[in-house]
Amino acid sequence: MNELWIILTGMLVASSCALLGCFLILRKMAMVGDAISHAVLPGIVVAFLVTGDRHSFPMLLGAAAFGLVTTLLIESLRKSGVQADAAISVTFTSLFSVGIILVSLFARQVDLDLDCVLYGEIIYVPWDTIIWNGLDWGPKAVWIVGTTLVLNALAILLFYKQLKLSAFDPAMAVALGIPVAFFHYLLMGLVSVTTVASFESVGAILVVAMLIVPAATAYLLTDRLSRMLLYSVLTGCLSAVTGYFLAGALDASVAGAMTVMAGVFFILALFLSPRHGIVTRWWQRMRLRRDLASHGE
Amino acid sequence: MFEPNALWVVAGTSVLGLTSGIIGSFAFLRKRGLMGDVLSHAALPGICLAFMVTGTKNMFAFLIGALLTGLVASFAINFITAHSRIKEDTALGLTLSVFFGLGIVLLTQIQHSPNGNQSGLDKFLFGQAAAIIQSDLLWLGIISLLLITLCALFFKELKLLSFDPAFAKSIGFPLRPLEFLFMLLLVTTVVIGLQAAGVILMAALLITPAAAARYWTERLGQMVVIAACFGGLSGLLGSWISTFGTQLSTGPIIVLSSTALFFLSMLCAPRRGLIAKGWRAARLKTKLAEEAALTALYAWMERNQQPAIPESELPAILLEAKLSPKQLDNLVRKGWLCRQDGELTFSETGWKEAYNTTLFQRLMEVWAMYETSIDSPVPLQEVGRKEEFPAQLRRTLLGLLHRHQHAPRYLPDHLAPSEQGGFL
Structure with missing residues (x-):
């Protein structure tokens, strides 16, 4: 049973991250996702100091606020003439440092293990359950991550057209009167909420992997956004499942193994994707050459 | 002012800041600021592998291991962007997280293995500036000196690479070896910094001083010097401030000092600053x-x-x-x-x-x-x-x-424009 809960959590995290990751990748904002997942640390600490609970609604809100602050900071730095990579770096390294300093200053009040924040401990998930009305309702983490998955899926379903257009052709979206800035911040807000919701199970840094890697794999497999969303969720879930067993076999970190498996699937897609794979394209070129040669005879 | 131990820390972080300011300037100009972040994450599996192979905590072995995985990571980024439709930012994030994940897997495996003596490996993530001792400083100093000398020797080439690689290629410049040299410099800087500074600090030290220096000058030579000063200064300031509180870890304070210098430059620089x-x-x-x-x-x-x-x-x-x-x-x-x-x-x-x-x-x-x-x-x-x-x-x-009868046609009587029209 515990095994099932762990795998379920991993799949939920992978799915909710993968959905958002598709849009991040299409908008060339993968590194902004990375930045947000580091920069929510002060938000996590502050919200934890206030509420004293790791799984609470205010905590999600506090961290989401910090995610938006990160985005705003990056945007305003860029607008005032700082080049993009520097704007991202300066923002997230400083916010992350503030977070670490807060953790070390309030070490006694904050029962936050930095290692735990960064790498996550998914194997502890099944023991932290919700007891309500005397009944065991399953692990808290499953509920929290499940809620964010529903939230992300709902947002994407409701605003599919708008998100799609602002990802592929922002200028056109603006011309059609779509509030592109609003959808930008909506996406960033969702990324921060998802990061915070998942940080304890897969860790703040490995959330980045789930945000980027399955979506990048899916990007190599298809040219349609709807399929890309589906494939990214599928590869994300597959990485979670196989990662769990890999971790078992190697006696190593579950979250790390899930990331490694996501990387393995990406490499497979990179070489073998039916349309964009390196080997497939090479094979097609060889066949074309052979065909041309046989025509010449 | 400092105890001898604190003095080593201050000296170490300053030297580190100085070196990374110099190397970071070139990374910044090539818009490769985030490479520092990627390379410092990618060093983790290298360090773990080195430990698995040698079985000891040997600084030099760690350096080689991290150097190898760092080079593999930068090769992977180039390969992915060149041979697929994945964009650069995605390739960066992807490589960073997968390498880091691999590092975590290796790290946890080492920790779970009977071969105990593993404590301290994870210090590479956050760094332990406070643990810098005299022998570390010697290493740091020698490698830094080497890096700076290489930078000075290849200054002209690196300058060309930073500003106009297409032109460099067209005049028959050996771009590939140069690119490799640059990566080598970058990876080495990151690796020597990791132990003292940690992953996040290295990402910041490489880019923030350079970005701050960019506000003060339009010339590369001056920028490199200013970035070195800013980097050294943030190391100095950070380790000095952190001597005041026992719970304050040095790394984050150094990051915040360099961020403060950055914002100061952004506001107050004479020509490019926001106030000006x-x-x-x-x-x-x-x-x-x-x-x-x-x-x-x-x-x-x-x-x-x-x-x-x-x-x-x-x-x-x-x-x-x-x-x-x-x-x-x-x-x-x-x-x-x-x-x-x-x-x-x-x-x-x-x-x-x-x-x-x-x-x-x-x-x-x-x-x-x-x-x-x-x-x-x-x-x-x-x-x-x-x-x-x-x-x-x-x-x-x-x-x-x-x-065209468009010349100004009215003036009071006592004024008359000059021959050239207007009043000079």
């Missing part, structure tokens, strides 16, 4: 408003051939020129406009200024009409102010103005 820019913009705005007011008033007088404007006409003039009454008050305060008996007229300098401004605008208009047939030492687009107007064009353009 804002001040220039404000001055330009007043000047443009002034000119708009002068020409609008002058146009009315020219049309009506009258030396003064009745106050009753003002609202219409202001509305047409999109001006506010405050801008007229400005001119009055400058002594260019006089208000008397319900009328508005120019003072003597006011007449001259209004006439000159109008003349300049019309000369520019006629120049634009004949731009193709007129030889000029400076292109039309580059003349923004009266003072920049090329003197040798004056006579020709004035003739054209008269032919």
Whole structure:
């Protein structure tokens, strides 16, 4: 049973991250996702100091606020003439440092293990359950991550057209009167909420992997956004499942193994994707050459 | 001021800041700022592998391991962007997280394995500046010196690589080896910094001092020196501040010091700083408003051939020129406009200024009409102010103005423009 809960959590995290990751990748904002997942640390600490609970609604809100602050900071730095990579770096390294300093200053009040924040401990998930009305309702983490998955899926379903257009052709979206800035911040807000919701199970840094890697794999497999969303969720879930067993076999970190498996699937897609794979394209070129040669005879 | 141990820490972080400021400048100019972040994450599996192979915590082995995985990571990024449709930012994030994940797997495996002596490996993530000792400093110093010397030797080549790689390639420059050298410098900097500073600090130390230095100068040589100073200074400041509190870890404080230096530069730098820019913009705005007011008033007088404007006409003039009454008050305060008996007229300098401004605008208009047939030492687009107007064009353009009957046609009797038109 515990095994099932762990795998379920991993799949939920992978799915909710993968959905958002598709849009991040299409908008060339993968590194902004990375930045947000580091920069929510002060938000996590502050919200934890206030509420004293790791799984609470205010905590999600506090961290989401910090995610938006990160985005705003990056945007305003860029607008005032700082080049993009520097704007991202300066923002997230400083916010992350503030977070670490807060953790070390309030070490006694904050029962936050930095290692735990960064790498996550998914194997502890099944023991932290919700007891309500005397009944065991399953692990808290499953509920929290499940809620964010529903939230992300709902947002994407409701605003599919708008998100799609602002990802592929922002200028056109603006011309059609779509509030592109609003959808930008909506996406960033969702990324921060998802990061915070998942940080304890897969860790703040490995959330980045789930945000980027399955979506990048899916990007190599298809040219349609709807399929890309589906494939990214599928590869994300597959990485979670196989990662769990890999971790078992190697006696190593579950979250790390899930990331490694996501990387393995990406490499497979990179070489073998039916349309964009390196080997497939090479094979097609060889066949074309052979065909041309046989025509010449 | 410092205990001997603290002194090593201060010296170590300063040297580190100095070196990464120098190397980071080139990374910054090549828009590879995030590479520092990627490489420092990618060092983790290398360090773990080195530990697995050697079984000891050997600094030199760690360096080699991290160097290897760092190079593999940068190769992977180049390969993915070159051979697939994945964009650079995705490739960066992907490589970073997968390498880090691999590192975590190896790290946890080492921790779970019976071969105990593993404590301290994870210190590479956050760094332990406070643990710098004399022998570390020696290593740090030697490698830093080597890096700086290499940078100085290949300064010209790195400069070319940073600013115009396409040109470098076209003149037959060995771009690939140079690219490799640059990566080697970057990876080495990250690796020597990791133990003292940790992953996040290295990402910051590589880019923030360089980004701050960029505000102060337009020249690469100066920028490198300034970035080195900023990096060294943030190391110094950070480790000094963290001696005040026992719980304050040095790394984050150094990051925050360099961020503070960055924001200071962003605000206060003499030419590119926000304050200087804002001040220039404000001055330009007043000047443009002034000119708009002068020409609008002058146009009315020219049309009506009258030396003064009745106050009753003002609202219409202001509305047409999109001006506010405050801008007229400005001119009055400058002594260019006089208000008397319900009328508005120019003072003597006011007449001259209004006439000159109008003349300049019309000369520019006629120049634009004949731009193709007129030889000029400076292109039309580059003349923004009266003072920049090329003197040798004056006579020709004035003739054209008269032919189009577009020259300013009104001045009070006691004033007359000079031969070249206008008042010099």
